[in-house]
Every structure is written in structure tokens, then in C-alpha cells.
Amino acid sequence: MTTDIMVLGAGMVGVSAALHLQKRERSVVLVDRGGVADQTSYGNAGIIQVEGVVPYPFPHDPLKLAQYAFNMLPEANLHWSALPKMAPWLWRYFRASDEAGQARTAQGAKPLVLASITEHEALMREAGIEGMLRRTGYLRLYRTAQAFDAAVTKETADRLKYGVNFEPITPDRIRELEPHLTERLHGALLMPDPVSVPDPGAVGKAYGELFLKRGGKIQRGEARTLVQRTDGNWEVLGDHGPIVAREAVICLGPWSDDVLHKFKFSIPLGSKRGYHMHYSARGNATLNRPVLDTDNGYVLTAMTKGIRLTTGAEFARRDGPPTPAQLERVEPAARHLFPLENRVDPQPWLGRRPCLPDMLPAIGPVPGLKGLWADFGHHHLGFTLGPVSGRLLAEMVTGETPFTDPKPYRIERFQ
Numbered sequence: 001m002t003t004d005i006m007v008l009g010a011g012m013v014g015v016s017a018a019l020h021l022q023k024r025e026r027s028v029v030l031v032d033r034g035g036v037a038d039q040t041s042y043g044n045a046g047i048i049q050v051e052g053v054v055p056y057p058f059p060h061d062p063l064k065l066a067q068y069a070f071n072m073l074p075e076a077n078l079h080w081s082a083l084p085k086m087a088p089w090l091w092r093y094f095r096a097s098d099e100a101g102q103a104r105t106a107q108g109a110k111p112l113v114l115a116s117i118t119e120h121e122a123l124m125r126e127a128g129i130e131g132m133l134r135r136t137g138y139l140r141l142y143r144t145a146q147a148f149d150a151a152v153t154k155e156t157a158d159r160l161k162y163g164v165n166f167e168p169i170t171p172d173r174i175r176e177l178e179p180h181l182t183e184r185l186h187g188a189l190l191m192p193d194p195v196s197v198p199d200p201g202a203v204g205k206a207y208g209e210l211f212l213k214r215g216g217k218i219q220r221g222e223a224r225t226l227v228q229r230t231d232g233n234w235e236v237l238g239d240h241g242p243i244v245a246r247e248a249v250i251c252l253g254p255w256s257d258d259v260l261h262k263f264k265f266s267i268p269l270g271s272k273r274g275y276h277m278h279y280s281a282r283g284n285a286t287l288n289r290p291v292l293d294t295d296n297g298y299v300l301t302a303m304t305k306g307i308r309l310t311t312g313a314e315f316a317r318r319d320g321p322p323t324p325a326q327l328e329r330v331e332p333a334a335r336h337l338f339p340l341e342n343r344v345d346p347q348p349w350l351g352r353r354p355c356l357p358d359m360l361p362a363i364g365p366v367p368g369l370k371g372l373w374a375d376f377g378h379h380h381l382g383f384t385l386g387p388v389s390g391r392l393l394a395e396m397v398t399g400e401t402p403f404t405d406p407k408p409y410r411i412e413r414f415q
């Protein structure tokens, strides 16, 4: 099979890139070793984080660093055995997380993040699933006056710097918004602008269906077989034989470096693992919007399968066996916060956030490898940024004027 362009990886990022290339009249084959949106893009918290211009930095506070190192906080879980391999990436992530680095990242992220809802809305309309969008914002919950006041101070500064909206709310207002929360809290911040969906995997699959309906092809194949042929075309081995294209896009999320390393292109890609579990709820209890327990770093949100609990970050070998210690650790707090009943999934789901040190994705051509493109590394925001990144990538591939300056996302910034 020969085509204009192949997109390697059918997560939210890959399927969005495929749709945007197809809209620009490219013949596109989407290649994955599994199904559409079956990996990281399946199990996230489903929030389109338009407040996410403020990135998720690595802590610099010495106390917090010590707590991370000794696994004293439920928001993070460190595997010491993974440290030697992760150290170079972690060090760069740490360095990019100082105040100046955060400001640079926010500046870079802003054009993508601000367009994220509009770009999802457009694809959702075309896929006929616009009804999945819940325009409720989300709540960050605080148990103590000290934590709440510190959050208000930080958010006030962020509002000035980055224009992120928030509304401090009282315990009475929390009860009005979320009558089924069972714990008495000190206060909350309502982040009014983010939206969410009840099944991020289903959104990815609906985008995949749209791509097929418009004549796109989805093939099973192994991206690590990618080679550049002597005629300059790119080839991977699919289940039904070789797939050949003039150009190729790497959208392999946390596995993107596997292919780049093959071509001796070094990229400091790390992964922050995370888990989810669904629960039934007692009686008619439900949540009207996602809630973030800021003390314990997990999110609870009402999903199609039940109440989904998603955990914070696990620093571990990307493909090492699951160790859902964080889930076990936060579950009692979650049960205290909300009337969770039985676990629904036979075992916890494990996902991997693809993270570049400066918390920005890589979008654009891979230097020295003509016809090879990158679109990966979307950190905690891959569900949010998939469609807008796909648009930017497709504009660059087809020579259109990009809607924003792509310089902050160039892959060679780490060389």
C-alpha cells in the first residue's frame, strides 16, 4: 500500500493529526499496533484543560523534594530502581521547572491551550458527538485554611500572568454544586473554563470513525520497523504487508523515542505513569463535574463506566509492570470524600503521560530525516491538545501558514 503520509500511533494525538491531514486532501494511513485510543488516550481524566497554560512543574521546594524522594506524598510514587535511567530526563525537567522556565513554558503552551476547546468542538461536531462536552468546569478541593489561602494567592498571581480564571468558593457553595460530596471541606476553587467528557476513549474512537468515513485507512503495524527507503519514501511493516508513504508522522506518545532512537535522533522523553479505577456509587450519588483532591493528587469524575478515580504521577520504568500503590493509598481518602461503592474494573488501568523536560510537545519536522515529522510529548495535556496539535502539524506539512508560530515546539530544541 502506498500513500501520501502515514501517521504512526492512533491515540488522541495521532487520530487528530490524521483527520487534519485528510482535511487538507492528503491520503493518510493511520498505523497502530493496537486499536484507536486504546492506550493513554483511553484512560485519562477527560478534562480539556484550558486552564493548563500553567504547566505541571517538577517541585523545587526542598521539603517537597524530600517527600517525593521518600514517597511520602500520595500525588507521586518514585521507583528508585528506575532512577538511573530516568535521571537525565528528570534533571532537565527539574531545571525547566524554575520560575523562568515555567513562564517560558506557559508562553509556549498558551496558543495551543487557548485553541484547544474550539478545535475539539469542531471535530466533535463533525463526528456527531458534540453532546459529550460537559461545560461545567472542575473543582479543586482544600481541607485547610492554609492550603486554600495559598492556592488563592497562587491563582491570583497566575490570573495576572496567564489570564487563567478561577472562583474561590465556600463550603456551602461546594454543597450546592456537588451535593453528594460527604466530607466537610474548608473551600474550593472552581476552575470555570475547562470542559470535560464522560469517556475520552470513546471520543478518540469517534474521531477514528470519522477518519474512516472520510476514506482514511487504519492498519495494524509495528512502528519500530520504520525505515527510509533508497527512493526517500518511508516504510513500515503492517499486518497485511509493507505500508509505504512519502512522509511519516511520529505520534507514538510515550513510545515515540523508540523510533527516533533507531535513527540516532536522541530525545529526552520521559513518562509519568498514572492509574485509574472505576467505582459504582451508593444510591443515586454522582458528580456534576470533575473534582481534584489537592491533598492527595487524584481526580474523581463521573464517566460512562462509573466514577473514575485517576491518580497522580508515578516515576517508574515506562514499560515495567503495574504497581498501583498510589491507587491503594488514595482510595480511603476518596471513599471519605464521596460515597464510592464497589470497584468496577477487574484491575487498575495503567497509562503513561509522554513528557518532554520543558512540558511542551514536539511538533514539526525531524531535522536530517526528510519527510519525517513529530507530534508527541503532550505531557498531562494530550487529550486537551490532540486536535490543536494535529491542526498545527497538518498546516506545517502542507505548507499553509501555521495559525501560531511553531518555534516553541521544534524538536531540535533539545539537541
Ligand SMILES: Cc1cc2nc3c(=O)[nH]c(=O)nc-3n(C[C@H](O)[C@H](O)[C@H](O)COP(=O)(O)OP(=O)(O)OC[C@H]3O[C@@H](n4cnc5c(N)ncnc54)[C@H](O)[C@@H]3O)c2cc1C
Pocket (backbone or CB within 6 Å): 008, 009, 010, 011, 012, 013, 014, 031, 032, 033, 034, 035, 036, 037, 038, 039, 040, 041, 042, 043, 044, 045, 046, 047, 048, 049, 221, 222, 223, 224, 251, 252, 253, 254, 255, 258, 272, 273, 274, 275, 276, 310, 311, 351, 352, 353, 354, 376, 377, 378, 379, 380, 381, 382, 383, 384, 385
Ligand atoms: C491518569 C492520567 C490522567 C490524565 N488526564 C488527562 C486529562 O484530564 N486531560 C488531558 O488533556 N490529558 C490527560 N492525561 C494525559 C493524556 O492522556 C496523554 O497526554 C495523551 O493521551 C497522549 O496521547 P498520545 O496520542 O500522544 O499517546 P497514546 O494515547 O499513548 O497513543 C500512542 C499510540 O501509539 C501506539 N504505539 C506505541 N508504540 C507503537 C509501535 N511500536 N508500533 C505501533 N503503534 C505503537 C500505541 O498503541 C498508542 O495507540 C492523563 C494521563 C493519565 C495517565
